[in-house]
Amino acid sequence: xxxxxxxxxxxxSRTERPKQFLDFFGTGRSLxxxxxxxxxxxxxxxxxxxxxxxxxxxxIREQLPDVKExxxxxxxxxxxxxPCICWxxxxxxxxxxxxxxxxxPSDHLILKEEAFRSTLCEGLDFAEQExxxxxxxxxxxxxxxxxxxxxxxxTVEGWPGIMKVKSFTEKPNREMAELFLRxxxxxxxxxxxxxxxxxxxxxxxTLAPETAALxxxxxxxxxxxEERPFIDSxxxxxxxxxxxxxxxxxxxxxxxxTADLGWSDLGSWQALYDxxxxxxxxxxxxxxxxxxxxxxxxxxxxxxxxIIVASGLEGYIVADNGNALMIYPMAEEQKIRAIVNDVTTRxxxxxx
Numbered sequence: 001x002x003x004x005x006x007x008x009x010x011x012x013s014r015t016e017r018p019k020q021f022l023d024f025f026g027t028g029r030s031l032x033x034x035x036x037x038x039x040x041x042x043x044x045x046x047x048x049x050x051x052x053x054x055x056x057x058x059x060i061r062e063q064l065p066d067v068k069e070x071x072x073x074x075x076x077x078x079x080x081x082x083p084c085i086c087w088x089x090x091x092x093x094x095x096x097x098x099x100x101x102x103x104x105p106s107d108h109l110i111l112k113e114e115a116f117r118s119t120l121c122e123g124l125d126f127a128e129q130e131x132x133x134x135x136x137x138x139x140x141x142x143x144x145x146x147x148x149x150x151x152x153x154x155t156v157e158g159w160p161g162i163m164k165v166k167s168f169t170e171k172p173n174r175e176m177a178e179l180f181l182r183x184x185x186x187x188x189x190x191x192x193x194x195x196x197x198x199x200x201x202x203x204x205x206t207l208a209p210e211t212a213a214l215x216x217x218x219x220x221x222x223x224x225x226e227e228r229p230f231i232d233s234x235x236x237x238x239x240x241x242x243x244x245x246x247x248x249x250x251x252x253x254x255x256x257x258t259a260d261l262g263w264s265d266l267g268s269w270q271a272l273y274d275x276x277x278x279x280x281x282x283x284x285x286x287x288x289x290x291x292x293x294x295x296x297x298x299x300x301x302x303x304x305x306x307i308i309v310a311s312g313l314e315g316y317i318v319a320d321n322g323n324a325l326m327i328y329p330m331a332e333e334q335k336i337r338a339i340v341n342d343v344t345t346r347x348x349x350x351x352x
């Protein structure tokens with residue numbers, strides 16, 4: 001899945017080039033390219049399908065030129081992850097009714113790649129045999145309110161590390177997240193899923209019938225030249241809802257494979273700060289020249305050949321890209337998405 005805007009990373013993540021297409025760590029590979037590379041030891045490249053917004057077709061071709069044309073599914077509108085997953089499941093089912101699918105966001109950081117691959121392989125073995133929806137669960141390190149939380153149930157006999165999910169709570173408030181952390185019974189939902197194509201389509205039919213009905217109408221068109229025109233006509237009418245709210249919170253057959261992957265969803269500037277190397281003063285400099293006497297625990301990310309001079313900042317984000325500069329307290333970064341909306345309203349879409 002590589003069609004999001006990543007507005008919480010504004011002004012680096014912009015509408016025309018969102019965060020999945022950016023090289024945050026100076027590796028020469030974007031987050032999308034790193035995700036693609038990570039899957040190559042597991043599957044044939046011809047079995048990797050990208051679902052993205054139609055506006056990003058040229059970026060996909062630029063960054064992943066080896067991907068077959070027919071493996072790039074272009075969404076005509078942004079409708080969150082549920083329609084994206086329903087469409088891709090139909091597309092894959094048409095190609096192989098017995099397929100098992102790994103569904104991945106394209107913008108995650110995974111430091112323990114061998115653990116990642118072994119986790120997926122074990123999950124695939126399980127999902128191929130069971131009518132289940134399997135998510136990858138990660139031990140929480142903070143009461144984060146931007147993640148879904150999985151309450152662990154019984155361990156599945158013969159499958160160490162795989163448990164029935166007792167409950168699934170998407171993005172709890174702070175008080176509830178702190179309670180989840182104290183109990184030790186809850187793991188973060190990573191947003192990485194494994195399921196058979198028929199299992200997820202059955203879940204849509206039962207739990208999200210409005211979405212299911214839209215995409216079921218093209219059952220005979222998937223994998224044919226008529227698929228794209230059909231999707232262009234129905235996709236904008238799909239309910240804009242995440243897979244977590246549409247399916248995972250309600251499904252009775254959700255399981256979790258727990259893992260330690262050195263994971264971050266890189267969903268915010270704070271997440272980038274947390275996983276980046278820091279100076280003795282606790283500052284992070286993202287590929288830029290910084291002179292920052294008296295600054296502590298701050299993040300500096302500036303595009304181009306600029307020198308940043310700052311003094312006295314503590315816990316701030318300084319991000320400059322193109323025609324926008326943001327200087328903002330990191331503790332209030334949850335407001336950035338609303339700020340982006342305000343910028344659009346007051347100054348125009350060219351600034352976002």
